[in-house]
Amino acid sequence: MKTKDVARCLVLAYPAQGHINPMIQFSKRLAHKGINITLVTALSFWNQTKTNNNNNDNNFLFSPNIHSESISDGYDDGGHLAASSIEIYKDTFWKVGRKTLSDLIRKLMVGNYNNNPVDCVIYDSFMPWALDVAKEFGILGAVFCTQPCAVNNIYFHVHKNLIELPLSESEYSLPGMVKLLAHELPSFLYEYGSYPGYFDIVTGQFSNVHKADWVLANTFYELEQEVIEWLSKIWPLNTIGPCIPSMYLDERLQEDKDYGISIHNQNIDACIKWLNDKPKSSVIYVSFGSMAGPTEKQTEELAYALKISNHYFMWVVRASEQNKLPKGTFMEDSALLEKGLIVTWCPQLQVLTHDAVGCFISHCGWNSTLEALCLGVPMIAMPVWSDQITNAKYVKDVWNMGLKVVVDEVEGVAKRETILDCIKEMMESEKGNEIRENAMKWKNLAKDSVDEGGSSDKNIEEFVSKLAQYAA
Ligand code: UDX
Secondary structure (H helix, E strand, C coil), X not given: CCCCCCCEEEEECCCCHXXXXXXXXXXXXXXXXXXXXXXXXXXXXXXXXXXXCCCCCCHHHCCCCEEEEEECCCCCCCHHHHCCCHHHHXXXXXXXXHHHHHHHHHHHHHCCCXXXXXXXXXXXXXXXXXXXXXXXXXXXXXXXXXXXXXXXXXXXXHHCCCCCCCCCCCEECXXXXXXXXXXXXXXXXXXXXXXXXXXXHHHHCCCCHHHCCEEEECCCCCCCHHHHHHHHHHCCEEECCCCCCHHHCCHHHCCCCXXXXXXXXXXXXXXXXXXXXXXXXXXXXXXXXCCCCCCHHHHHHHHHHHHXXXXXXXXXXXXXXXXXXXXXXXXXXXXXXXXXXXXXXXCHHHHHHCCCEEEEEECCCXXXXXXXXXXXXXXXXXXXXXXXXXXHHHHHHHCCCEEECCCCCCCCCCCHHXXXXXXXXXXXXXXXXXXXXXXXHHHHHHHHHHCCCCHHHHHHHHHHHHHHHXXX
């Protein structure tokens, strides 16, 4: 018989920057509403984060209601980079993760937790086995989707064999979605066989979704209305996004300093100082997120497009990608040095929120897309792989908050002239202004959804009150 009145959730994040970021923000929202949170990811990720940020404790979670724990992915020293392939990493992680998650829940159930054991496991949809573990312990399970509902819907259709692979149609019509050409589907389908490990992960996400008590999606109703309505007929779906730090959504919360955590070193001051003396909306911010990167040839085309554009630019080229930058004297060119800043990582939200930033050349990872949308920054989409391909389609054609560079079919890259045309259109034309205004519309809708009484806020309230009832 339970006697407690505070619910505890174990939040299990997949060990990747683009997955842990939204789950930390969601954890913070729950903690703010009185839920106790145990935030868990693979030890390999915590280790890397602490080493790269010279941080030896877990204070980076910024909330007394949140504490962190870890499970093992089988590669405590190095994570997926230490495995010989993603397939092997996945197989090991699924086995070791399952066991170490069970051990952890057992420890939390009997341990010294002020009579406050775990009531619900909120887990990243990439790890459906976490739901089986939760059910073995007889506790609630909520799947957390880090990607948009449109993409979840596509993967669910593949799982149900409703999309035949390899793709044979030129166009696909899925319920609640705009028609997509084959090459607008996520790369793991369009380039079937390219990454079998990731293919298995993304298409296996919803294999046991019928057992979940909630499906929590990092999106908001107004953004994906039709596909959300469709999925709500078959899943216990609740939209709870956008999961970005509340200080960026609500001016009254500016004091709630939260720069998130990162596995990369970042020099916050240098980036912001560089932006500070640039004119309003004059800088192109360029980033391809934490995992993928353009090819060497594509990097070169982009580098020249930025240089020829003569606009200011801040370009994140991760340490592991720097060898793709043009060789020779390009990097020493004084015109380039005067106009551009190339960094290995930056405080992206602070950069996007800075007045000097005029547009965002982005790979369209879901977090970057939501962040740009919430901060009203128009995008130039240069997707690389995965869900980014579909996200880019929505950015340009559905939400009208960006342009998209076209890839030259013969050369397999977007040529510098094409990128340059997009930059000019966005930074110098009336069409760019229209897109910018539309981005501001999305910014307001995003903010409304998480404000008191907004669509996502209501769903979070409902989730919290059901948890509290269960825990009582
Ligand atoms: C991955 C997938 O690639 C993406 O498609 C999926 O939707 C989520 O998982 P990632 O490629 O890292 O994510 O991109 P994204 O989703 O945009 O997440 C990157 C995060 O890192 C963002 O929150 C962004 O703000 C942050 N970031 C990125 C920084 O803080 N600084 C940087 O310099 C670059």
